[in-house]
Amino acid sequence: DIVMTQSPESLAVSLGERATINCKSSQTLLYSVNNKHSLAWYQQKAGQSPKPLIYWASTREPGVPDRFSGSGSGTDFTLTISSLQAEDVAVYYCQQHLHTPSFGGGTKVEIK
Amino acid sequence: EVQLVESGGGVVQPGGSLRLSCAASGFTFQNYVMHWVRQAPGKGLEWVSLISGDGGSIWYADSVRGRFTISRDNSKNSLYLQMNSLGTEDTALYYCVKGSGWITDFWGQGTLVTVSS
Numbered sequence: 001d002i003v004m005t006q007s008p009e010s011l012a013v014s015l016g017e018r019a020t021i022n023c024k025s026s027q028t029l030l031y032s033v034n035n036k037h038s039l040a041w042y043q044q045k046a047g048q049s050p051k052p053l054i055y056w057a058s059t060r061e062p063g064v065p066d067r068f069s070g071s072g073s074g075t076d077f078t079l080t081i082s083s084l085q086a087e088d089v090a091v092y093y094c095q096q097h098l099h100t101p102s103f104g105g106g107t108k109v110e111i112k
Numbered sequence: 113e114v115q116l117v118e119s120g121g122g123v124v125q126p127g128g129s130l131r132l133s134c135a136a137s138g139f140t141f142q143n144y145v146m147h148w149v150r151q152a153p154g155k156g157l158e159w160v161s162l163i164s165g166d167g168g169s170i171w172y173a174d175s176v177r178g179r180f181t182i183s184r185d186n187s188k189n190s191l192y193l194q195m196n197s198l199g200t201e202d203t204a205l206y207y208c209v210k211g212s213g214w215i216t217d218f219w220g221q222g223t224l225v226t227v228s229s
Contacts (some may be wrong), residue, residue, distance in 0.1 A: 001174075014194060038214070039117055040215060040216070042157075047224075049219040049221055050157065050218065050219050051205075051219070052215075052216060052217055052218075052219075055215050059219070090218035093156065093157055095157070095216075097213070097215045097216075098214070099172065099214065100159065100162075100171055100214070101149075101159040101214055101216075102159065103156055103157040103158070103159070104156075104159075105156050106156045
């Protein structure tokens with residue numbers, strides 16, 4: 001099974017500043033058929049269900065603001081919120097979709 | 113508009129059974145993979161099971177294999193999860209999730225299962 005590890009567990013960022021969340025997988029997430037990495041990011045606000053943000057490591061879901069971006073390759077990936085807004089307060093999860101899904105433990109993003 | 117509405121959650125004693133249902137609308141149900149994902153109170157996300165559009169391919173997490181059974185009725189646009197031999201570790205909010213392969217693209221609001229004596 002692929003183990004996903006996120007860091008940090010929580011972070012506090014000032015409004016308008018950059019937030020960076022890291023995710024590491026226990027094996028490469030490269031999908032050889034399309035040469036893309038099988039990594040997704042989700043946002044879960046308090047009391048709500050998770051909302052998909054990004055898949056294939058860097059492809060944004062329709063309607064997701066462009067301040068959210070995903071990057072990385074191999075086993076190391078990053079979700080960046082370029083300019084944190086109040087509505088971005090949430091827990092963020094990474095998930096590998098190379099095979100039977102597994103999730104990171106989550107990163108709580110708050111306003112400093 | 114895509115909608116996924118879960119039902120069937122509740123309180124059950126350890127060793128008991130429960131059947132969850134998910135009513136889907138707003139998309140061609142039979143064309144999509146469906147997942148169940150759970151979240152224990154205050155904890156992270158745990159994938160539970162997947163079923164292909166025609167029901168011919170099914171996958172389970174090790175933690176539920178042999179106890180849970182996923183199924184679907186495409187004529188009723190419905191997804192199910194039969195849960196047997198429930199333990200306290202199965203207490204969670206269970207989400208019905210629409211997918212494309214292993215990628216998920218829409219989550220329901222969840223139904224709460226509490227296993228307690």
